[in-house]
Amino acid sequence: MADMKKIATRDSYGKALAQLGAEHPDLVVLDADLAGATKTATFQKAFPDRHFDCGIAEGNMVTVAAGMAAAGLVPFASSFAMFAAGRAFEQIRNSIGYPHLNVKIGATHGGISVGEDGASHQCCEDFALMRTIPGMVVICPADDVEARAAVKAAYEHQGPVYLRFGRLAVPVFHEEDYEFRIGKGEVLKDGSDVAIIATGLMSYEALTAAGALEAEGISARVINMPTIKPLDEALVLQAAKDCGRVITCEEHSVIGGLGEAVCSLLSEKLPTPVRRIGVNDEFGHSGPAGALLKQFGLSAEHVAQVARELCGKK
Numbered sequence: 001m002a003d004m005k006k007i008a009t010r011d012s013y014g015k016a017l018a019q020l021g022a023e024h025p026d027l028v029v030l031d032a033d034l035a036g037a038t039k040t041a042t043f044q045k046a047f048p049d050r051h052f053d054c055g056i057a058e059g060n061m062v063t064v065a066a067g068m069a070a071a072g073l074v075p076f077a078s079s080f081a082m083f084a085a086g087r088a089f090e091q092i093r094n095s096i097g098y099p100h101l102n103v104k105i106g107a108t109h110g111g112i113s114v115g116e117d118g119a120s121h122q123c124c125e126d127f128a129l130m131r132t133i134p135g136m137v138v139i140c141p142a143d144d145v146e147a148r149a150a151v152k153a154a155y156e157h158q159g160p161v162y163l164r165f166g167r168l169a170v171p172v173f174h175e176e177d178y179e180f181r182i183g184k185g186e187v188l189k190d191g192s193d194v195a196i197i198a199t200g201l202m203s204y205e206a207l208t209a210a211g212a213l214e215a216e217g218i219s220a221r222v223i224n225m226p227t228i229k230p231l232d233e234a235l236v237l238q239a240a241k242d243c244g245r246v247i248t249c250e251e252h253s254v255i256g257g258l259g260e261a262v263c264s265l266l267s268e269k270l271p272t273p274v275r276r277i278g279v280n281d282e283f284g285h286s287g288p289a290g291a292l293l294k295q296f297g298l299s300a301e302h303v304a305q306v307a308r309e310l311c312g313k314k
Contacts, residue, residue, distance in 0.1 A: 005144075006169040010108040012147035013165045014039025017076060017106075018046045019148075020155055026072065027155065030065050032058045032079040037167075038108045040078045058088040062103070066095040069102045074155060080114075081107035081164055085126035096160050097133040104154045104161045105130075110140070111251035112279060112296055113168040113201065115289035122284035128256025130162040131229050137161040137182055138228040140250075142203035144172045146226055149180035157182055166251075168289045170201045185232040191221035194307050195239035198249035199225045199258050201298075202277070206249050208300035213307055220307060231261050233269075240272040245310050247275045251298055254278040275306050 021027050021043055028050045035041040035053065044051035054061035058079050065075040077084070084107040085092070096103045107126060114122045130138045137157060141147035147165060154161040173188075188203065189210050198206040203224040210220035221243055223235060240246050246266065248259035259276030266272045279296050293299055 004171040004173065006171055007144040008167060008169045009141055009144065009147040009165040010037075010039050010167060012141070012144045013106055013108065013151060013163070014042035016148040016151035017043040020152060021047045021050065024074070024155065026074050028052065028068060028073050028075050030054055030061050030075055030077045032056055032061050032083060034079055037080070038078045038106065040106070058083045059091045062088045062091040063095050065103045066099070066101050074102055074104070076104045076106050078106040078108065080121060081110035081123035081126045082121050085129050085162065086123060089129055093133055097136055100135050100159055102158055102160070104163065106163050106165065108165045109167045110164040111166065111200070112284045112292045112298065113166055113251060113289040115167070115292060116286050118286035119283040124251070124253045124279045124284065125256070126162070126164060127228050127250070127252045127258065131256065131261070133160070135159055136229065139182070139226055140164040140200040140228060141226050142200055142224055143170055143174055145174035145176060145178050146180055149178065150226060153180055153182050164200070166201055168201065171204050173204055173207070180226065183227050183230040183232060185223050185225040185227070185235045187221060188224050189220065189222040191219035192243055193219040193311055194245040194247060195221045195223060195243040196247045196249060196303065196307065197223045197225050197236065197239065197258070197262055199228060200251050202249035202251055205298065205300040206303055209303035209307065212300065212304045216313070218307060218311055218313060225258060228258050228261060231265065233265055236262055236265055237270055240266055240270050245273050247277060247303065247306055247310065249277045249303055252278050254280055273310065275310055277303060277306060
């Protein structure tokens with residue numbers, strides 16, 4: 001496991017765009033002066049006539065993407081999550097969400113793991129913002145294989161999609177034949193004492209935690225939930241029914257993200273004890289990504305500890 005290949009999902013995004021661009025001439029990419037960081041430069045190099053740098057004007061970029069979609073193209077509008085979801089929220093809501101246009105938003109550098117860029121760039125609110133827009137699909141892939149498959153699925157989906165990618169290189173644990181489907185999660189490890197439902201880079205942390213718990217006699221079911229909206233309700237309900245305890249894990253605020261989506265579902269259909277792991281009601285700060293993830297409790301060690309407490313085995 002220590003030798004597992006690591007790739008940042010933002011790199012996966014750039015590669016997937018270039019591959020899809022060769023297959024689909026209607027695919028265009030827009031960026032807000034960050035092509036090198038978002039990795040859309042990979043697409044730009046292959047298809048310079050279909051890549052548009054809109055400058056540091058994210059709201060304008062989103063509106064241009066809406067116009068392109070209305071004209072029959074399939075635009076991927078790209079920037080850091082903080083600016084794509086935050087700065088351009090009104091334009092996404094009114095120009096893309098309201099008319100339900102076929103625009104894909106590629107948001108990189110999501111979460112605390114942006115690291116040294118600090119609180120101004122560490123977007124832990126994007127799931128919450130995008131979930132509130134009617135008809136918006138929200139996806140956060142866990143590794144390179146899933147990220148590339150998610151971009152392809154987003155292209156094939158008719159309607160707006162928000163894709164969140166990371167800056168930090170993360171372990172690649174999916175095989176190349178992995179089948180990604182919007183709205184579907186997957187069981188990475190079966191178990192019966194507690195269900196750990198995770199998304200993004202927290203899925204591998206949850207899997208690692210489950211391995212440690214197993215050695216202590218705690219059986220944890222690990223579920224990778226790449227689609228925050230629509231949630232795989234059947235998988236969540238089955239896990240809650242079988243395990244009786246649920247933990248959610250996300251590199252996002254505990255307010256408005258995966259944890260609240262799971263809690264809302266269970267409170268209405270199957271009341272179950274739930275512990276949410278994520279960024280608490282606070283801003284991040286500058287620092288090395290790995291150290292920040294540990295500090296904010298986004299680590300396998302913390303997931304395992306929460307599981308022990310929930311199972312009454314401190």
